[in-house]
Amino acid sequence: MLSQLRDLDLQLLRLFVTVVESGGFSAAQGELGIGQSTISTQMAKLETRLGFRLCERGKAGFRLTPKGEQVLAATRRLFAAIELFKGEAQGMADKLLGELHVGLSEALADEVLERLGAAIGLFRRRNQAVQIELLSAMPAELERRLLQGQLQLAIGYFSGSQTALDYRSLFRERQQLYCGRGHPLFARAPVELAELEPCDGVLHPYRFIVADEPWQAGVSSARSEQVEGCLAFILSGAHIGYLPGHVAAPWEARGQLRALLPGRLGYEIDFRLARHRARSPSEAQRALEEDLLAAFA
Template identity: 30%
Template sequence: MKLIPRPFRGNLSEADIAGLREFVEIVDAGGITAAQARLGKGKSAISLGLSRLENRLAMRLCERGRSGFSLTEQGQMVHSAAVQLLADIGRFNDFVGAAIYKLEDTVTLLADDSFLFEFTEPLTRAIGRIGDRYPDLNLNVRMTSPDHIYASVLEGTADLGFTTLDRHNDALAIAPVCEEQMGIFCGKAHPLFDCDDETLTPEELRQYGFVAAEVTQEEIYSEFVRGLKIRARAPTILSRMLLVLSSRYLGIVPITFAQHWVEKGDIRELRIEGSRTHNICYLVHRKARPLGLGGAIFRGILIDELSASTTVAIRTSDVRRAEIPSSRAVKS
């Protein structure tokens, strides 16, 4: 006689929550095989745990086999509910910890490498404030490339990203918080180093090679840089500056970041009408995994400090994003 599974009554045990955690990781990874590294288990153990969860809930959550991995309609509903449940459990733990003035959490922030120069004071003040308030908070801060920031936030290895790169993604919450001023620079051995800015024209700039850069632009700046020649690429601001210092390439870099080498006489800014722009800086986090209390508090402190320090108003209307140069402006 076939046994009819008993309907789930909504009373979750620790084993149920552990099973739901594994289920969320399997879905995020895209299947059982891909989840092995995340969970530190073999395929058979993961498959057995998933079957136990399905039996417990009395429903099939996903299809797996030669045709690939896919969620059933019920599985999609359970996944959404599990993500919310796990986030709520995390927030509950955070709030209980905060109630006794002890926030035991881990928050990872990845930021553009140039921000160490541009936003040293607001970043250090924000780190100091949350460190003083919650000494048990484990704060991880790393400087890296914008592409790596987005990839890390999406895969969940970083809680927050602070970057100038604006890449629309439905899975991410992307909020503009401040701006950095950008200019065109050349090295001391470049043919334009000793030129008179008053006689320099955009047409003359287009005769020389540029390091590719993705910057937030208004339409007028897109027109200015149209036709510039890309002769090199660099994933980070530091690597872009290395190419500018070689005097073989022109580069669009943050003005504050460049100041150190300007004062040494190694580079100079080429100032002609329209050669400067403002790059919008964004705080990024993943929608599907709401920030815990530690991440939310740190995000709020960052916004406070950055807003208090920036002297440039954020202009989010009529903004364009394009790789320099580009054949046309790309709407963000």
């Protein structure tokens, strides 16, 4: 009985189909390039493997048994399925497949979103059928999700302290210190650096306290991880704090915010593309990384 299908079985089944389509052993010799006795031997092997006769051959001519008819139909379906598989496998060889989960930092500038869209456009022009999910979160949350395998890639202003993650620079964002219209320094000109010392600053837990940061609050009764929260505190007139330039610009234009010592207290944050160092990226992930780096070059 045929419990497993081997390469030899497929060869014997192909011979069987050729014999049937040729109309018998003798007629199949030219098509198969072997003698009638060899064909007969091969057919006997196939019948032994199956456990029943496939055809009658003799003076009365060649004809299939009822089981032979069923095996012929099943064999044709098998070969059609094999050809379908070969076609699909060949298509998959050059096609990007799977899912990608990408994290984004909050409040990205319009030009950054434009470049991100350009990168996705580049990726979609590849031979691909990939489901992409974009998720916005705080930088610490993005790093946590990368470490837990919930994200493949993330774009944010990371500390770079996670040794398990690999970081590559994408762009830089300008940060500036601001006060709101109701703040005592709003209408004062010029403002001296010493006047900022007693000011109540907005604490952003993830903003990096580094030597390059021009001003650090000595007093803080306001805390927010989100840019929107920082903006609300500053607009209150009770606090000063750092904001991305593109977030503050429309409020400055309306006379609601003022940059404090812009030539001295502004600084830049490096936004980077992060991924897990130890996890082997899929072909789709590598392709999207290439397109992101190209779009932000």
